[in-house]
Amino acid sequence: MTSDFWHPLHDTPAFPSARYAAVADRLGKVLKTKNDILLIQAEAVVALEAVAVSLTRPDLKTVNIATSMYGGWFGQWMRRGGADVIELKAEPARPIDTAAVEAILNSNPDTKVLAFVHAESASGIRNPLEEIVALARARGIVTVVDAVASVGGHALDVDQLGIDIAVIGPQKALAGPAGLSAISISPAAWKLISEANGPRDSVLSLLDQKAWLESGRGMLPGTTAPLEFFALEAALDRAEAEGIDQVVARHVRAARATRAALAAMRAELWVELTKGSNLVTTVKLPQGIDPDALLSVAPRVMELSAGVGPGAERLIRLNHTGRRARFDSVLGNVTAFGMGLRRLGFKADISAAVDAIALHYGD
Numbered sequence: 001m002t003s004d005f006w007h008p009l010h011d012t013p014a015f016p017s018a019r020y021a022a023v024a025d026r027l028g029k030v031l032k033t034k035n036d037i038l039l040i041q042a043e044a045v046v047a048l049e050a051v052a053v054s055l056t057r058p059d060l061k062t063v064n065i066a067t068s069m070y071g072g073w074f075g076q077w078m079r080r081g082g083a084d085v086i087e088l089k090a091e092p093a094r095p096i097d098t099a100a101v102e103a104i105l106n107s108n109p110d111t112k113v114l115a116f117v118h119a120e121s122a123s124g125i126r127n128p129l130e131e132i133v134a135l136a137r138a139r140g141i142v143t144v145v146d147a148v149a150s151v152g153g154h155a156l157d158v159d160q161l162g163i164d165i166a167v168i169g170p171q172k173a174l175a176g177p178a179g180l181s182a183i184s185i186s187p188a189a190w191k192l193i194s195e196a197n198g199p200r201d202s203v204l205s206l207l208d209q210k211a212w213l214e215s216g217r218g219m220l221p222g223t224t225a226p227l228e229f230f231a232l233e234a235a236l237d238r239a240e241a242e243g244i245d246q247v248v249a250r251h252v253r254a255a256r257a258t259r260a261a262l263a264a265m266r267a268e269l270w271v272e273l274t275k276g277s278n279l280v281t282t283v284k285l286p287q288g289i290d291p292d293a294l295l296s297v298a299p300r301v302m303e304l305s306a307g308v309g310p311g312a313e314r315l316i317r318l319n320h321t322g323r324r325a326r327f328d329s330v331l332g333n334v335t336a337f338g339m340g341l342r343r344l345g346f347k348a349d350i351s352a353a354v355d356a357i358a359l360h361y362g363d
């Protein structure tokens with residue numbers, strides 16, 4: 001093998017160490033928080049596990065709201081460390097009810113941690129973040145929010161709501177790289193972590209990462225992965241140029257246009273607008289067809305896919321996350337869905353759907 005060929009990915013320059021802390025500050029602005037931001041050089045599932053193993057300890061009363069496999073994993077990691085985990089499940093593929101959260105907190109006044117996913121891209125649902133965090137806050141409970149999918153797609157004001165720990169990744173609505181993630185941590189969360197006696201000298205240790213903060217953010221926690229960090233900077237450049245609130249507004253518009261179009265087509269939306277995510281819209285197929293049948297006849301649009309997980313077996317997802325949160329993707333998704341229905345012998349008023357989309361995009 002000769003090394004005489006030029007290749008853009010060869011000899012990547014080191015990521016300038018002075019920009020590491022700046023990246024954390026920029027992510028803090030995305031989350032609207034002054035809390036500490038830790039950067040994790042791995043995809044967001046690792047950051048979620050790091051939070052769990054750093055918080056858990058024997059008998060720590062934790063209410064874990066599970067609305068997807070991610071929530072299920074979080075509870076499992078907490079239990080592995082000895083925590084007393086109460087699992088609160090919604091109906092399959094449905095959001096949790098605020099009243100159910102309130103009831104379980106009332107009957108478990110010794111709860112220390114409450115964990116849940118903000119918005120789910122597997123089923124297109126959104127849990128009532130504001131209400132749940134307010135319930136926890138009134139009781140002095142530390143909240144852990146998996147906002148990996150929702151960041152950039154939904155308003156997420158960490159300080160105003162008082163979210164103690166938020167875990168995010170750039171690879172969904174922010175349209176960035178998947179190989180790194182970030183965690184915001186409040187003083188109350190640090191207190192719980194310091195009491196937990198969690199692991200040290202471990203990639204999952206948040207206390208190890210704290211050494212970076214305590215060094216005045218000088219000594220970096222390991223060699224920075226340059227490709228990931230350059231890509232994250234590029235994603236942040238683009239999101240900041242658009243404006244983070246505008247990124248969210250673009251997702252809101254894509255979600256509303258998609259829903260209005262599907263309603264005009266008389267398709268059955270899986271959840272009402274107030275309980276849906278802005279990342280994907282899920283629609284229930286008519287009796288007698290399953291997602292594979294529709295996907296096999298619909299024009300191949302990569303933004304159409306089957307629902308994932310229990311309860312989502314009869315759902316089609318129309319994806320409008322990240323760069324797909326725009327007019328052409330919305331139009332393509334809805335049209336392809338309608339064509340799929342027609343090819344299977346069902347009626348679908350594509351013209352009415354297109355009119356609805358045009359209306360939402362300024363017609």
Ligand SMILES: *Cc1c(COP(=O)(O)O)cnc(C)c1O
Nearest residue numbers: 043044045070117121146148149
């Ligand atoms: C995508 C996602 C994650 C992270 O999963 P990856 O394997 O890093 O893509 C975590 N939680 C939720 C809710 C997600 O949607």
